[in-house]
Amino acid sequence: MVVPSPTYEEQLKAYEGRAATVAGVGKDPVNEPMIRHWCEAMGDTNPAYAGPDAMAPPTMLQVWTMGGLSGHTGRSEAYDELFALLDGAGYTSVVATDCEQEYLRPLRPGDEITFDALIESVSGRKTTKLGTGYFVTTRMDVRAGGELAGTHRFRILKYAPAQRNQRKRTEQPSPKDSSNPKSRRPRPVINRDNAGFWEGVARHQLLIQRCGGCGALRFPWLPGCNACGCLEWDTVEASGDGTVYSYVVMHHPSFPAFDPPYAVGLVELSEGVRMVSNVVGVPYDKVRIGMPVRLEFQRYDEELELPVFRPGGTGEGGGG
Structure with missing residues (x-):
């Protein structure tokens, strides 16, 4: 009996549940300078984020896991393999679509951050205004001192850009033509x-x-x-x-x-x-x-x- 090869979407679905990062370690502990910079940029003057008993703004959750230009150790090959599979089929463009965060405990200066990430889901093929592609959701569990502090879900769209009418600028409708x-x-x-x-x-x-x-x-x-x-x-x-x-x-x-x-x-x-x-x-x-x-x-x-x-x-x- 000949076993048929898996379909393309079955190949993509096979990456669900696979680790993207294992035992990642935050580059820096939670610290007051980064909290201050964040609050200044956001215009957030909440007193809970300053002083000897300061906590980090909850929305900074992902900040403590960022690898910077040098990246992180512990990154698995699964994410790169998934991207290569999508790139090879022409889904070469990427756009971040949304994120969801859940906060379980406050983070305070001095907390040492560790995290694990996995590929939570790969959607079926979707058609959007940008083009046709697949939504990929990654879930990251963030820990402080070994205790789960929060969860961050990040969703991207890997897509093939839609073909657009490349008319010359002189042929485009005037921006002031409100009838169109x-x-x-x-x-x-x-x-x-x-x-x-x-x-x-x-x-x-x-x-x-x-x-x-x-x-x-x-x-x-x-x-x-x-x-x-x-x-x-x-x-x-x-x-x-x-x-x-x-x-x-x-x-x-x-x-x-x-x-x-x-x-x-x-x-x-x-x-x-x-x-x-x-x-x-x-x-x-x-x-x-x-x-x-x-x-x-x-x-x-x-x-x-x-x-x-x-x-x-x-x-x-x-x-x-």
């Missing part, structure tokens, strides 16, 4: 946590949340305060003045609704919070950190109006 749905700016995702912000935009107001417990201002909108945890809040209207805290110039990819290159700024408002928006009214290569900017509302089509920033000095009042 494909040339319209993406619609914002509005939910119960941020609906009030978009209602303010419709009234030409830039609203910032203010915690009902500690009074801290926060942006973007969140269901609760990341400083004290209070769920009560109200809003204050931004004056509209700010400065460019940081920025990037977008060259690629090119979408019909955008006309690269263009500047995307991280603007620090005079109230102290920061928001991401376009910097308009100035060439992209003239945007500078520290540049004073002023809020305005720019209409892109009959349905969409967005807060943007234009170079300018201090003015009076909020967005009118």
Whole structure:
């Protein structure tokens, strides 16, 4: 009897449950400098993350397992073999899609980190806007002093890029042609946590949340305060003045609704919070950190109006 060779997807499924890393060891113990850098980057001022009894922010779980440029010992060949199998079939592109974390105990400075990782699942073939491919989920169990501290699941898509119409730029619809749905700016995702912000935009107001417990201002909108945890809040209207805290110039990819290159700024408002928006009214290569900017509302089509920033000095009042 001739035994048929396994199908391609059966070969992929055979990697489920195989180890990706065995007995990995964190490059550094949990330490205060890395916690401080993380909190500064995130703008997180929670007092639980500072002082002699500090704990690490739970979302830093993966940080303590990163191998840096030199990598880790204990990495198995299974992950590389799986990637080679996918690459060989033309699924050569990769994009991270999401992660899930579960926290079982706090991590504190001095904790020595060890971890094991396995290939938890390989999906069937999926077709996405990016292309056709397979979702690969890796589960990592993170331990401190031998005790399970948390679990991190990381999911990627290995895919073959979809064939796109490579028309010349001159043949593409104008970004300002709002009659063509494909040339319209993406619609914002509005939910119960941020609906009030978009209602303010419709009234030409830039609203910032203010915690009902500690009074801290926060942006973007969140269901609760990341400083004290209070769920009560109200809003204050931004004056509209700010400065460019940081920025990037977008060259690629090119979408019909955008006309690269263009500047995307991280603007620090005079109230102290920061928001991401376009910097308009100035060439992209003239945007500078520290540049004073002023809020305005720019209409892109009959349905969409967005807060943007234009170079300018201090003015009076909020967005009118």
